Amino acid sequence: MANGGVLEVMLVDSEGIRAKRFLGCVVCCSTSAVNRPYVCVEYGDKKRVSKVAQGKGKKSIWEQKFEFVVDYPMDEKKLDQKLVFRVMDKHKLSDDGYVGDATIHVKDVVLMGMEKGDAKLGSRKYRVVREDKSYTGDISVGVTFKRKDGVNNDGERKESLVNNEGTKMATKDGVNNDGERKESLVNNEEGTKMTTA
Known part of the structure; x- marks a missing residue:
């Protein structure tokens, strides 16, 4: 990309x-x-x-x-x-x-x-x-x-949310890496709840 x-x-x-x-x-x-x-x-x-x-x-x-x-x-x-x-x-x-x-x-x-x-x-x-x-x-x-940032070769925009440690949490539409929709994610490091945009 x-x-x-x-x-x-x-x-x-x-x-x-x-x-x-x-x-x-x-x-x-x-x-x-x-x-x-x-x-x-x-x-x-x-x-x-x-x-x-x-x-x-x-x-x-x-x-x-x-x-x-x-x-x-x-x-x-x-x-x-x-x-x-x-x-x-x-x-x-x-x-x-x-x-x-x-x-x-x-x-x-x-x-x-x-x-x-x-x-x-x-x-x-x-x-x-x-x-x-x-x-x-x-x-x-x-x-x-x-x-x-993150424009692929087809001109499609790809965006992801990243926590403070730089770990990818979910895409902007709230879908995690497994393809499941998540309304909120928990940061495993501190137990902090993060909401997708």
């Missing part, structure tokens, strides 16, 4: 997102507003896809939350210490169009959250850029990391 936590990502909205438009297959002739944007959010090898945003023109709104389980300690060799937001334009009759990417490095947020219990990057704007590094608008995103 690894220690870690949950990285909560709040995709708020976009402003001024524009896509290149092509005439035939020759050259880019202009840019225009993205009418049906959605976002693929990537954290390491984990991926979440947003709904198509509401609103048209300069501002599109998602107000959508995603969660990613984070293992700790983090593997320094992996590049999963960043969130990548790939903005796409949903098309009805052709392949969806790539608009651009925004990247948020979250290593410091995770480290601070592991130390203090939680850490937050309030909602702020991040630049969306195309592959050629040209600016194409902004997305607003908020990020929070919450430490959860």
Whole structure:
């Protein structure tokens, strides 16, 4: 069982997102507003896809939350210490169009959250850029990391009560190691009655 936590990502909205438009297959002739944007959010090898945003023109709104389980300690060799937001334009009759990417490095947020219990990057704007590094608008995103000691590999929280001597007494739901429900437990060392939470 690894220690870690949950990285909560709040995709708020976009402003001024524009896509290149092509005439035939020759050259880019202009840019225009993205009418049906959605976002693929990537954290390491984990991926979440947003709904198509509401609103048209300069501002599109998602107000959508995603969660990613984070293992700790983090593997320094992996590049999963960043969130990548790939903005796409949903098309009805052709392949969806790539608009651009925004990247948020979250290593410091995770480290601070592991130390203090939680850490937050309030909602702020991040630049969306195309592959050629040209600016194409902004997305607003908020990020929070919450430490959860005892998160297993499936992302399930496991918690136990421990007496003063460090002996495991029961799980938080009051079930002892034998699978029996106990409303209270007796500490054998001192005969002290302990109640489960």
